[in-house]
Amino acid sequence: MTLGFYLAMQFPDVGRLWQTVTYFEALPLVACLQRTLGHNPPPATVMPQGEIMMDLSQPTGVDLWGALDDVVMGGMSRSSLVADPAGARFEGMVTTQNNGGFASVRTRNLEPPLDLSGTTGLTLRVRGDGKRYKLLVRDSSSWDSLAYGAQFDTQPATWITVKIPFADLVPVFRAKTVPSAPPMVLTQVISLQLMLSKFAYDGQINPTFQPGDFRLQISTIGTYTDAPFPTL
Template sequence: MSHLRSPVCVYVYVCVCDSRGPRLGLVTAAMSPRLVAGSGNVSTDNFGGFASVRTRNLDPPLDLSPYDGIELRLFGDGQRYKLIIRPDANWDGIAYCCSFDTRPGVWQAIRIPFANFFPVFRAKRVAVGSGAQPLDPSAISSIQIMLSKFEYDGQLNPNFRRGPFNLPISHISTYLAADLPPRFVHVSSAGVTRPNRPGINVDQEPPAVRLNDTLGGILTWKLAGEDALRASGVPYSIIRPTALTEEPGGMPIELDQGDTVKGKISREDIADLCVALLSCSAARNITFEVSSRVPFSQAWTLPDPTRPPFPRDWAAALSAANIRPGVTGRTVAGVYTGKQPEAEALQAAGITAPASSCKSTASPTAT
């Protein structure tokens, strides 16, 4: 499993203090398909000073042993939080913790290796070998994020402040430290971002764009599929071919971004490209269009039909075309992002990018 999203309700547990003294209160956290927002007001009165978001117990437990750690994508508020992993269904048993600092006012991708987690019981460290073992990523029962005035063994959290807190989280996923090639190659279609693009002349577009609504929103649904893959956390490549033909492969090709190209391309060339991308680390997390340079009205045949074309160096073609991650050609908040990464295009337009469109900042070191 490469992506973690709890399929059940997420709860926030906070310390509630009234005339009867401290007790544990329960508040449902705000959730959307792409965003969990843990927010509230923390008081240190009457033994308070903590709040947390925790999944229900996962059944069966998650086996994340093939991965190196957990990645959080969040909008920081400058405080230090704890990521807590629980290995069993016990509510108050030994858990595994690692603290991380957030930067105020920016989206961050924070990676925490499994090796950095250590066993604790009620915020006190438990020595490995004397009642606890190292974290076993093959059996994860629940995941929790906590804001607390305490670190561990009675030490205070240096980046805690009482009062309001807000920690929007767009996703929690696993990661692999190695620079791996795509795990998923998706063949989409050129033109998926063109319906309803500002300033576009639909009459000059291919039939699928002109007839998108008549065809049941075929391109709209293809774009939704792309968006789901980009948000999944799975290393991917998204190919947008122009019109597919049954002509032989080996066509002179053109790679581009921004979703403006038109034309045709051989199915054989697309099949060859798909296979090549699975072993090309430079193709990880990119979206691009591909077309041939052969005019649509001109039939294509190999110069010598008795000799197959030389193998194509797709990695060199990607580099020569300056294909970059983060470029989708989508229209976001009324802005056509073109050949720029979405976050850059929106920043240039003076618009704050939504969580799913923001480029992550460098990951801070987990403490």
Template sequence: MTSVLFDFSDPRSVALWNPINDRVMGGVSHSQLRNDPAGHALFCGHVSFENNGGFASVRCQPGDFGKKEVIAYLLEVCGDGKRYKLNLRTDEGFDGVVYQVGFIPPTGQWATCRLASADFLPSWRGRPVPDAAPLDTSCVRQIGLMIADRQAGPFGLAVRSIATESA
């Protein structure tokens, strides 16, 4: 069963998302999630290594995004050749453990990227947290998109929707 968490054909859906970039540690990267008149959202900006930077992200406002028995997260996206991450947080805090999985969507064409729940790995400030519990999808409170991994320069990921797939 599929359940849509975010349908970005509604221009108001991007209002729930805020940038969190390397500026929190002195960097100069920038990003935003904005509505595209073509009927989707665009996660875009510029990643810079200046001042020890190197990442850009957006995160939705905390809410109840938890679903039991989620086997995968489905992103309908159109890529630019870069690698992105889907971030999930199981609390409402700004900092702490985040569960991440990377994906590279096809360049210039729409596709659904299926990210298995079991593939999300816990990290804190970019470092693995091996003793953290596995992702409990029923506790998800925040969802985010990120670009990092030494990918400097402009980027743009078009997003139509984010959904869950349950058993």
């Protein structure tokens, strides 16, 4: 059995797998080769404006994100983040074919990392399709690393503001909770990821999951800070 035949059997869409690996510089050897050849993407830099971290109604906000679908485990789901003046559209098709079942978009590692200390949590202005999605946040630059996640529900064709307190984020690794993990380092937020998955955590099924087309529109991602209780 040749290497090419083996890869084709394990990863039916090898082309998309390669695009994912190179975009996120997931393999050290590939990343080194890209830098040597001058093919590495520009730094993923975010310039927060007040409480707004990312304005996804602007093309520059969309440019930071890339698709990270179940193709990395042999699946056949597809997604993209499409620029739209009303808010970028995370859309595509999710399928459980070939043991898949998730689609996502993720930022490249942010340079410099975001310092979100002093804030209470994240806000997302979204218009969805009634499905339950995940937000994943990482404080490590490693490709396959611990993440801190939260699930949120959407309303069909309705703009809503989702508030996610940092205190509610659950440490997870490949959709399994890690109770022993330390709290997230808020001074070092490296990347963000939005996901539609068949699974919640620890093998539990996402109750709103259905194979097929999906769409989540995102206008802004920001932070919020709860006002302290007044002192007497």
